[in-house]
C-alpha cells in the first residue's frame with residue numbers, strides 16, 4: 001500500500017512547468033503558517049506550491065496536543081482543511097517525507113520516489129524528541145510525546161497493559177506528558193535530572209512552589225535523579241527503570257521527554273551550514289547558507305544564535321520567509337521567550353529576563369507555600385520591569401508582559417501581591433505605551449489595536465480580533481485585549497452598552513444577581529428601582545419582560561416568588577407561548593407537546609394521545625425530541641385537551657418555554673447488547689429532576705448507554721454517555737444553525753456525582769448567561785471558557801457550589817405541573833378564549849384544509865391583505 | 879348609557895362608527911396584556927390595559943402574518959410611547975397611532991376605548 005496520499009492536485013499552475021515552484025518540507029505548525037502567509041500575499045496564485053508532509057495528517061495544533069486526552073479529537077486539533085488547500089491550489093503529499101536534497105539540480109526526492117524541482121525550498125522540519133542513550137530505551141512500552149500518533153500509541157498501551165507510568169524529564173513537555181498519564185488513570189512518576197522542575201522556565205523558588213502543588217495532586221516527583229537503564233521483563237516489555245541512586249522504580253510504561261533537538265539532518269546531508277549544537281543556520285530573512293533555501297521554525301538556528309522551541313517565534317519566521325519571497329521587507333532577529341502555560345492545572349508563566357541575567361538587576365518576590373503561589377519580578381536599575389516568573393497565579397501575566405521594558409506606573413510589589421492583599425486586581429492597559437506588544441503570537445502592539453478601533457471603526461472585541469489577529473493564537477492575551485478594546489471604545493466616545501435592553505442598563509447576569517441578593521420577586525420593583533432613568537415607572541418592553549420573568553421563575557422558591565408562571569404579575573411578563581402554555585403557530589392556533597420523559601411511553605399513554613388527537617382533529621407528528629406534537633388547537637380548546645391529558649398522567653412538556661425540553665435516551669443496557677448502563681432510567685431521572693427549570697435559553701439533554709452514542713448526547717447542552725465505570729458528562733453541545741460538539745466535562749461519575757455536577761453546571765449557566773444564549777455560546781463567550789467553568793463547578797473555585805446546589809434543590813422541591821395547576825384554576829381558565837366578548841365563538845381566521853389524511857393551516861385565509869416580511873426578533877435571531 | 883349605580887363594576891367599551899360597544903368587565907383585563915374582541919362586522923380588535931391603567935385598542939390582525947394575534951403580544955414603552963410586539967414575527971406597533979415601528983409603510987387601525 002502506498003503511503004502517498006495527495007489531498008489535492010493543484011490547479012493549472014501546477015502543471016505549468018514554467019511557474020516558479022516553492023517546495024515546503026514539513027507541514028507542522030510553522031509550515032502551515034507559512035502557507036497561510038503565502039496565500040495572504042497572493043503568492044499561491046503566482047507560484048506552484050508543493051508540500052511534503054511526513055505525518056499521515058495535515059498540520060495540527062501541537063501546542064494543544066494534550067487536549068486529546070480531555071476529549072478533543074484529532075480532527076478538532078487540525079489547523080487546516082481541504083478547502084484551504086484546494087482553494088489555494090496547494091499540492092499536499094501526506095505521509096511522504098523528503099529524503100534527499102540535491103542543491104545543484106535544485107531537486108528534492110521524497111520517500112515515494114517523487115522528485116520535485118524547486119526554485120525556492122523551505123525547510124520547516126521541526127524537532128525530534130531527544131531520547132537519552134540509556135540501555136533498554138527501545139523496549140516495548142517506551143514512548144515519546146510529540147505527535148498524535150505518539151498519543152494514540154500511549155493511550156492504547158496504557159489501556160491494555162499499564163497501571164504505572166514514568167516520565168523522563170520534568171520540563172514543560174514532561175509535565176504535560178505526566179498530566180496525560182495521570183489522566184489515563186496511571187500511577188505517575190516524574191524523573192528529572194535537574195534539581196527542580198521546569199529548570200529552563202522557572203527558578204528555584206518557582207520550582208519549589210510547582211513541586212508542592214504537583215505532589216499534592218498525587219504525582220511522585222524524583223528531582224536530581226538520572227535514569228540509568230530501562231529494565232525489561234521476559235517478554236521484552238518495560239517493567240521498571242534503574243535510577244542514578246541505584247534504586248529501581250517499577251513502571252509499565254516510560255515516556256521520554258528529555259528535550260527536543262532540531263531536525264537538521266536533511267540540511268547537513270546537503271551541505272548547508274548548521275550550528276555546533278544543531279539547528280540550520282539562517283540569517284535575518286531566514287535564509288540558509290544557500291539563498292534559495294529557507295529554514296523556519298524549530299529546525300532553524302536564528303541569527304541571534306538561538307533555536308526557538310516555541311510556536312510564536314516560529315510564526316514570525318514563517319511570516320518573514322514568506323515576505324522575503326514576495327520581495328517585501330521583513331526580518332527575524334530574535335524573539336521574546338515569554339510563555340504562559342497551564343500544566344497539570346497549574347498556571348506557570350515566565351517572561352523577559354526571567355532569570356535576572358541583566359547586570360545589577362533586583363528581584364521582587366512574593367511566595368506563599370500554602371497556596372503554591374510564587375511570583376518574582378526582575379527590576380532594572382532604573383526601575384524598569386525586565387522580566388519575571390509566575391507560578392500558581394498568572395493572572396497578571398498579560399499586563400506584566402506588556403510592561404516589560406518600561407517603568408510600571410505603580411510600585412512593583414503591588415503587581416505581585418494577591419488581589420485580596422490590597423493590590424489592584426490588574427493594572428489597566430491604558431497605562432501602557434503604544435509600542436507595548438499585547439499579543440506576542442501575532443506581534444500586535446497596543447498602537448495597532450487602538451488603530452483598529454479609531455481608524456478601522458471596529459466596535460467589538462471579536463471585530464478587533466478579526467481585524468488585527470490579536471488574541472487568535474494561544475489566547476493568553478485575550479483578557480488584556482478585552483480591557484484595552486473596551487477602554488479604547490469608551491475613550492473614543494462609543495458607549496459600550498452591555499445593558500439588557502432600552503429599559504435596563506444591567507446585563508441579564510447583573511439583574512439575576514440583584515434579584516437573588518435582594519430577594520426581588522417583581523418586575524415592577526426591579527424596573528422602578530434599577531431600570532434606566534427614562535424607563536422607570538414605564539411598561540418595560542418585549543425584551544426585558546420575558547427575560548426577567550425567566551429569572552424570577554428560575555429563582556422562584558428562593559426569592560419568594562410563586563413557582564407558577566401565570567401567577568399575578570408574572571402572567572403579564574410571559575411571551576405568548578408561556579402565557580398560553582403552548583406553542584403559537586403561523587395561523588394563530590397552538591401546538592401541544594406532553595412530556596414523555598426519556599422518550600419512554602406506555603401503550604396506554606400512546607392510545608390516549610391518539611384519542612385526544614382524533615377527537616380534537618389535531619395534526620400529529622413525532623418530533624425530533626422523542627415525543628409527540630399535536631398541532632392546530634384553538635386557544636379555547638387547550639384546557640379541554642389538557643384536562644384529558646392530565647387525567648391520563650401527562651404533564652406539560654415545556655416545549656413553549658425557555659426551559660428544559662427533553663432528555664433523549666437510547667434503549668441502553670436493558671435491551672441493547674452493547675449497553676453498559678441503564679440509559680433510559682438515567683434519562684428519565686434527569687428529565688424529571690430538571691423539568692420546568694426556566695433558563696436563559698432552552699436546555700436539551702440526552703443519555704447514551706455506551707460510546708456508540710445513539711442518543712446523540714454530544715450535541716446537547718448537557719449530554720451523558722455511559723462508561724464501564726459510570727457516566728461521562730459532556731457540556732455545551734448544540735444542534736441548530738451553528739452546531740457545536742459538546743466538551744467532555746468529567747469522567748466516570750457515579751449517579752450521585754453526575755447529578756451533583758449537572759445541578760451546579762445548570763445553575764451556574766442560569767446565573768451567568770445572557771438572554772437567549774445557549775450553553776454552547778455561553779461557554780465560548782465567558783472569560784476562561786470551559787476551564788473556568790470546570791474550576792467553578794468541579795473544584796468550587798468561587799466557593800459557590802453549595803449555593804448552586806441548594807438553588808437547584810429548591811427548584812426540584814417546588815416543581816408543580818403548570819397545566820394541572822391551570823385547569824384547576826377557573827380564573828386562569830377564563831383567559832383561554834378567542835374573544836373576551838364572545839367566549840364561545842372560535843377565531844374565524846383559524847381554519848384548516850386536509851393534507852395526507854390530516855389537517856394543515858388554511859393559508860388563503862391568512863393571506864388576505866398580508867404584508868411580506870421577515871421575522872424580526874424571533875427566538876432564532878438572538 | 880347609564881352605568882348601574884349600585885355596583886362598582888366598570889365596563890370596557892369600544893367606539894364603533896356611531897356607537898359604543900360594551901366588551902367586558904375591566905377586571906377581565908390583566909395590566910400589561912391584551913384581549914381580543916369580536917366586532918359586529920366580523921373584524922377583530924385587540925384591547926390592551928397598561929400598568930398605569932390606560933387603555934388602547936388596535937386591529938387584532940397582524941398585517942405581516944395574516945393571523946389575528948396582536949392581542950397576544952407583549953406591550954412595552956419606547957421613548958414614552960406605548961407599543962405592542964407581535965407574538966409571531968415581533969414587529970412593534972405604536973398603540974396610539976397604529977404605526978408599525980419597524981416598517982413605516984405599515985399601519986393598523988386604531989379604536990377609541992373607554993371605561994364606564
Ligand code: SRM
Nearest residue numbers: 583591622623624625627655661734735736737774875876
Ligand atoms: C417540533 C420540533 C420539530 C419537529 O417537528 O420535530 C421543533 C420545532 C420548533 N423548533 Fe426546534 N423543534 C424540534 C426539535 C429541535 C431539535 C432536535 C432535538 O432537540 O434533538 C433541534 C436541534 C438541537 C438543538 O436545539 O441544539 C432544534 C433546533 C431549534 C432551534 C435552533 C437552536 C439553536 O441553538 O441554534 C430553534 C430556534 C431557537 O430556539 O432559537 C428552534 C425553534 C423551534 C420552534 C420553537 C420555532 C418557533 O419559534 O416556532 C419550533 C416550534 C415547535 C412547536 O411549535 O411546537 N429549534 N429543534 C422539535 C420539537 C422537539 C421536542 O420534542 O421538544
Ligand SMILES: Cc1cc2nc3c(=O)[nH]c(=O)nc-3n(C[C@H](O)[C@H](O)[C@H](O)COP(=O)(O)OP(=O)(O)OC[C@H]3O[C@@H](n4cnc5c(N)ncnc54)[C@H](O)[C@@H]3O)c2cc1C
Nearest residue numbers: 026028029030031054062097098125126297298309310311
Ligand atoms: C506536547 C507539546 C506541547 C507544547 N506546548 C507548547 C506551548 O504551550 N507553547 C509553545 O509556544 N510551544 C509549545 N510546544 C512547541 C510547539 O509545538 C512547537 O514549537 C511547534 O510545533 C514548532 O513548529 P514547527 O512547524 O517548527 O515544527 P513541528 O510542528 O514539529 O512540525 C514539523 C513537521 O515536519 C515534519 N517533518 C520532519 N522532517 C520531515 C521531512 N524530511 N519531510 C517531510 N516532513 C518532515 C514532521 O513530521 C512535522 O510534522 C509544544 C510541543 C509539544 C510537543
Ligand code: SF4
Nearest residue numbers: 666672675705706710
Ligand atoms: S448507544 Fe450503545 S447502548 Fe445505546 S442503543 Fe446505541 S449501541 Fe445500544
Ligand code: FES
Nearest residue numbers: 439441473474475
Ligand atoms: S499572545 Fe497568543 S494569542 Fe495573543
